[in-house]
Amino acid sequence: MRCLSGRCAARSIPGAPAFVPAAPAFIPAAVAARASRADSGGVQPRSPAMRHDDLTLREGFAIAAARTDAEAGGGQTSSYRDGEGRAGPLAPSSASSAMPTPRDAGGEAPATAPPRRYDLDWLRVLAVLALLLFHSGMPFVAEWGWHIKNAETSSLFLEWMYFLSRWRMALLFLISGVGTWFALGSRGGAGYLRERTKRLLLPLLFGMLVVVPPQIYMERLTQGVPYANYLQFWSSIFALVPYPKGNTSWHHLWFVAYLFCYSALLLPAFLWLRGDRGAQTLAKLRAGLHGGRLVLLGVPLAAAHALYLWFPDTKALVGDWGNFCYYLVFFAYGFLLGRDEGVWSAIERYRWHALRLAFFAILAIDYLRWNKLEPGAGNLPGLLAGTTLSALNAWCWVLTVLGFGKRWLNRDNPLRRYATEAVYPFYILHQTVIVVIAYYVVQVPHESILGKWLFLVVASFAVTMGLYEFAVRPYRWVRPLFGLKPQGGTFGHGNAA
Structure with missing residues (x-):
């Protein structure tokens, strides 16, 4: 497929x-x-x-x-209006009371709400803004294909975008796992699964039918495919022929699809780990992660990353074992970290060590890449060494970002509260806005790559925020299509994505 x-x-x-x-x-x-x-x-x-x-x-x-x-x-202080943890970097979910909640099928809810981790809110928002910069650069980056491409491309863009691609999605999946720990503390398994269905599957379906198709349409225009109008093109998505051969795709919403699969697949294990017997096992695991031993979590990641050697990146879910297993480990790690202050304190304390390891790892990767010394297809030991280095590099960058975030970003203000709600609709909309604007920007002659990119970033941000503010946020019937509660307001812990 x-x-x-x-x-x-x-x-x-x-x-x-x-x-x-x-x-x-x-x-x-x-x-x-x-x-x-x-x-x-x-x-x-x-x-x-x-x-x-x-x-x-x-x-x-x-x-x-x-x-x-x-x-x-x-x-x-503890925010008792926020009774849930964040289930991921994007979609919001309902807040619960600080009073004891009744048992739900599949688990029990705790008596009180945990304090809010503002740093994870900020990191989630910053990660999505990094996606805006990244996807705005795709028309101009050398060596990589995309839906819309500029006639002139840049190798310099390749360097910073290659760097971001090593760890940005891993960070989002890990934050999602942390939120799952909190979410299962305020609702049971059945309630959690119902919430994920509403906050993930509904926006995914809406996105595939409404949000993503304009991206494919613009790409087909650049390919000279003769559609009489957009409606003629739009009807073709119901042929259910997968992209790129056909026009049915979830494009950037693959993250939402994978996140729902992870949430459902790991739910039984997560519920057991939150029970009495599982809690003892979880406590032992966390006790072994204090201090510099956190870096050892890169070993399972390296094993999962090795699957890319046999299952290249497709994001098609079916047969995409490299992506699926690699990001599954990050999601599970987020749940493992949970709210264990000993582990989080170690992440903060060793942030500079993680930064040094990450820096030297990316230098080694780039040295091999720049000098065309990457192992060839017939050199399995070299390939395994390279994939291990890549996984450890990603893990160290994630630890670095988490450590500095906990040190400097655990602060609240009105902007955080606004951005926490806006970030999921922003994620859903941003790539379509970028592709539509880029279709026209790349046709402008005699303009530098940097000038086009800066215009694309600013214009895409403004249009995406405008769509959220005037077409999504005010309307009760539109909000659920973007993973928001109908009644509006600032969302607490338990964000679905």
Whole structure:
């Protein structure tokens, strides 16, 4: 089949201020006893920001911790209106209450909401903006084909776009996995699957019928295919002949299709890991990831990446075992990281080490590429070494971005709240807008590649945001087609994509 794609245990605080209330009567005795044991451990007093990150403490003393953060002026307090985790970088989902929620089929919901990870919100938004820059550069990059191509191309564009292509989608899948951990904490398995169906499959179907076809139509125009009008072309997508031979495709929405498959496929394992027995296994796995041992997670990634040697990139889902397994590992890693503060602290602490490893890895890859020293088809050991280097490079860049993001981006403001909702519709729309505008931009004579690219970036951003603001955001019946809740508003944790 051809390509369907276009390309602490709870710890008390010795010496805590007097305004921290005692455990309310409704707190279970086991929780109070656990806190008492932590008292005897000599834990040092914590700053308000550290209390914000202490997730387990809020499980037993949610009300007390919220009051303490507010009175201490810690700057970041738990958002009890946001009862879910983010299930991925894009599509929003409904927020839940901070009050205990009833059991759902397939699992239980926790009593309280975890604090919000603003850094993951920002990274998700920045990753999608990077996609805008990347796809706007595709008409001008040398060596790569695309739907619309400029007569003149640039090898310089190839370098920065090659760099982004190593890790940008991996980052989005990992953030999706982190959000799945939070989402399954506020709803059970059946509720989670229903939510993913609404937030992923509906936009995917709408995208394949309405959003993606203009991209294929513009490409066919450049190929001289004689369609009388757009409606004649549009009717051809129902022949269900996969792109590029036919006109049925999900193009850039392959991410949404793969994400739904991952969510459904790994759901039983994820539910088990959130149960009592599975939690012990998960705790052991996380305990082994503290410190520099995080880099060892690159080994399974290297094994998955090796599948590209036999299953080249198609993004067609069927037979696309290289992409499917490689990004599946990143998604599972996101769930593994979850909200374990020990692991996240290690990611932040070793961010400079990860950056150095990533930098030297990409230098090695580029040296081989620039000097045409990449192993040939008959050199299996060399190919395996090269694919291992590529996987480790991607993993180190992801760790670098996560580490610096946690250090500098865990802050809230109105722009974050707006962007968190807008990012999924923006992702769905952006490539179609780019292709349509690029069709006309590449025909402009006597203009530099840089000038055309800058115009394409600015124009595509403006048009995409305009479509979101005036054609998607205000209308209750349109919003679900782009993965948004009908009633509008800012979305909390549990974003579907």
